[in-house]
Amino acid sequence: MVEMIKLNAEAREEFGKGAARRIRRAHKIPAVMYVNGGEPKHITLPGHESMLALRQANALLSIQLPDGTEQLALPKQVQRHPVTNNLEHVDLLMVFRGERVTVQIPVIITGEPEGEVLINTERTEITVKAEATNIPAHIAVSIAGLDVGAQILVGDVVLPDDVELDDDAEALVVSINAAASVEDMLETAEGEEAPAEEEEPVEGDTEE
Template sequence: MSENKITAEVRTEFGKGAARRIRRADKIPAVVYGHGEQPTHITLPGHETMLALKHSNALLDLQIEGGRSTLALVKDVQRDPVKRFIEHVDLVVVRRGEKVEVEIAVHVTGEAAPETFVTVEHQTLLVEAEATHIPESVEVSVEGLRAGTQIHAGDIELPPGTTLVTDPEALVVNVSQAMTSAALEAELAEAEAEVGIAHETSEQAAAAPAGGSPAGDTEQE
């Protein structure tokens, strides 16, 4: 993973009002902590930070005003629940050569055998890696796999220098038999019957008069 060099400013104003002013200036409030250091409240440039955060487990080389350089790993990103803009970023100090535990995404590639259904039971894996060499993701190929195939965490080949922390027996990818349309219809009919939903048969519909009146009713003159 490449490092993102970002210039940061020390933040001296706090509270919701200050945070709004920071965001209006296209900057992002953040805090960096770890390794026994006192937490440092900073502001980050909005555009550069958003570009860096497009990558999971982003590593930032912070150039903090005053000449201080700090290597930090993104720990948490808080976003507005509606507009999705970044409200705050938590960063943890790391050292070159230091091992850290992070979660990396599982990406499934390829096409399983016909009439199968692929389920990803674990979207991420917890691994240990050197702070400056954290893989963004791991690929798991299901190309040609038949129904009944299961891939566990311990079966997945990780990049060099990366160690699995997740339980090796944890099921990550499951390839099962796809349900046929007939089986799906039968299951739907059974579910409807359980809740009392009844459908008219085609013969009943044909026997009904065009106007929708019950059979046997005649119009009185």
């Protein structure tokens, strides 16, 4: 399951692009915590610790607020610099123990199929509902021993206890296809390298 990570937050009094740049220069991250039916909380988070925490999908954060209270939160949206990939802003969603949340869980393909085949992965995530403090870190999908033509659909994936599917059960996760033979690859390569035939000019009347 996803590990809970503690972060100490500070109150944010300044807003706007200039204020956000000053916060980032101080090695902190501007953030907003949202809660259904409540006022959002504007905070700053420690830069390095937040970067490490948000490497994990669906990181469960225990935010220590400036008033001394503790609030659980999940990342809602993470903005990164397009070049450096550094964190620039984080939106968090407040959650509570016992609350069921909808999240996308990474899919990890495990095992080896039979023979020389091609593995075609269509889905890298599956949407599920789970208790906020009991979110799977990933879902393993085994293709061990599968042969050509085998398919695994979203509905075939075995989920952990108390985790409910909230996705299209008929969507394809992974399929096992026949690998191209050496002869097929050579024929394809020869076809790509063959020069195009020149078209002969068509005789006809010409205007002078």
